[in-house]
Amino acid sequence: MLEQCEGSHAVAQAVALSRPEVICAYPISPQTHIVEGLGELVKSGALEKCEFINVESEFAALSVAIGASAAGARSYTATASQGLLFMAEAVYNASGLGLPIVMTVANRAIGAPINIWNDHTDSMSMRDAGWLQIFAETNQEALDLHIQAFKIAEELSLPVMVCMDGFILTHAYERVDMPDQAQVDKFLPPYEPRQVLDPNEPVTIGAMVGPEAFTEVRYLAHAKQMQALDLIPQIASEFKAVFGRDSGGLIKTYQTEDADTIVIALGSVLGTIKDTVDDLRAEGVKVGVLGITSYRPFPIAAIREATAKATRLVVIEKCFAVGIGGIVTRDVRSAVQSRPQSVYAVVAGLGGRAITKASVHKLLLEAIADKLDLLTFLDLDWAVVNRVLDREKKQRRSGPVAEGVLRDMGSAPVRVA
Structure with missing residues (x-):
């Protein structure tokens, strides 16, 4: 069904249609509207059989997702910028444990200096953490990629970041083709974990691994990424067969x-x-x-x-x-x-x-x-850059770079007493 909506709303609906069982996230712009929307769906009962867990930080958000996924629940979270950095240890743990968590990264610059607007510094800082990273061009693609991400993650038992440009997509209103529950259910089967913590069949998840086996474990993480090169186009083809549009792929x-x-x-x-x-x-x-x-x-x-x-x-x-x-x-x-x-x-x-x-x-x-x-x-102001560099050569105490640039551009920062 065609719908004019905010990108964050489209993603929240796509995640909800994927039937997550645990959602946990800490608000940070520009991803906040996504998890707010999901929270409302859980509270109203529109999203059934799902627990929305309030946490105290981004590190806690992904840690909860790790625990939920290890216990056999389809798990989702979202973050951006400094929030992604705060959960860095857990990012590596999720992939190292082979847990199929889906996480939206609403791409935003990393400080200092503080900046809340879009670039790709945040997800690129985690490019080698073992997660699959797929990037959306439009809000329609962001919607579609989230549905595909759950299937990709669960087939490989690897976590997936769906990256969408903060504000440019998350806060933009565009027309999207919103699927219905029957279509998503046809495409995305119920979650069947490849590994799960079960008292009746005990296993060790997150064991200590010494030098005799660590290389092999790490290589297998690489091997799964190589498997994804075949799986991602395959799932995009399956998606087209159900939804009638090209989306995803490599x-x-x-x-x-x-x-x-x-x-x-x-x-x-x-x-x-x-x-x-x-x-x-x-x-x-x-x-x-x-x-x-x-x-x-x-x-x-x-x-x-x-x-x-x-x-x-x-x-x-x-x-x-x-x-x-x-x-x-x-x-x-x-x-x-x-x-x-x-x-x-x-x-x-x-x-x-x-x-x-x-x-x-x-x-x-x-x-x-x-x-x-x-x-x-592109569009770098060389005059400003050269003035700052020249001032640093002449003055030992030339001050913070960011303040110097703003002053040279005529927009000095406000000082708070």
Whole structure:
């Protein structure tokens, strides 16, 4: 049924239709509306046979989900930014224990300085924690991916993060096709855990493992991620058969068949990039788009095949590794190694900065002319950066960097007495 609703509402409905048995989360913007919506559904009785557990922190939220999942309950939680960092130990525990928890990450920048707006720094900080990470481009895809995530997680007995851009998607109102309970039940069977704590059949979950076996245990976590490379497209195909639309999978391509230049990105920015590519196509420029849906596991073979005919790749990413550069770009370079392709890293949209068609248009023309540096920061104000660096050379006590930048931009922070 078509419905005009907030992205958070769409996700809450999708999770509820997946029949979770335990929901636990601590509110942090911009994911709060999701768990508020689920709390209301549980309280009203609309979501039956589900316990909503109030906790005192994000660490507690995932810890409760771990306990619930180990006891055989379909479990869900959500977080963002500093909240994800606070539960970091539990993030590694959930994947190390092989528990099929689904967690929404409403992507948001990490401080300091404090910033509540969108980029991908939070989920990227946990990219190697053993969770599957799938990224939504639209609210329809966010809805669909949550339903698929439960099936993927439970088939592999691995946790899944569904990443959606904070505010850009979570708080945006879009039309979505909301499935009914019968459709979801047809697609997603009742939870049948691969491992469960049962007093009648005792097992040890979370045992101490020494050097003689630790490598093998860790390798098996990697092997399961490799299995996901086959399972994710399979489940996307099953989803299409039930719901009648393409959603999910490893990657998605747009006008790449004859493209000399292919732009690669994750999340909602793909919409802006596609619009820009349409304009460039109208000008006769052969450019296409590759969207990465599955970031972990990273679809090396799919990316390599989809970019085989391109001369250059431009990776636009909302995060970077301080001291080296683009995170997604390094993974893309590993996928196309040994090829004579230029791979440009473009860091954009940090802390919620707008990524405009005009900026992307200019950027792509520079890339096509091979005038880009290997690492570019889109719309960076070099005058401000250089003033701060120059001041630090001249003054020992030059003050906090963030305050210096704000003052140079004419928007000094408010001091509270």
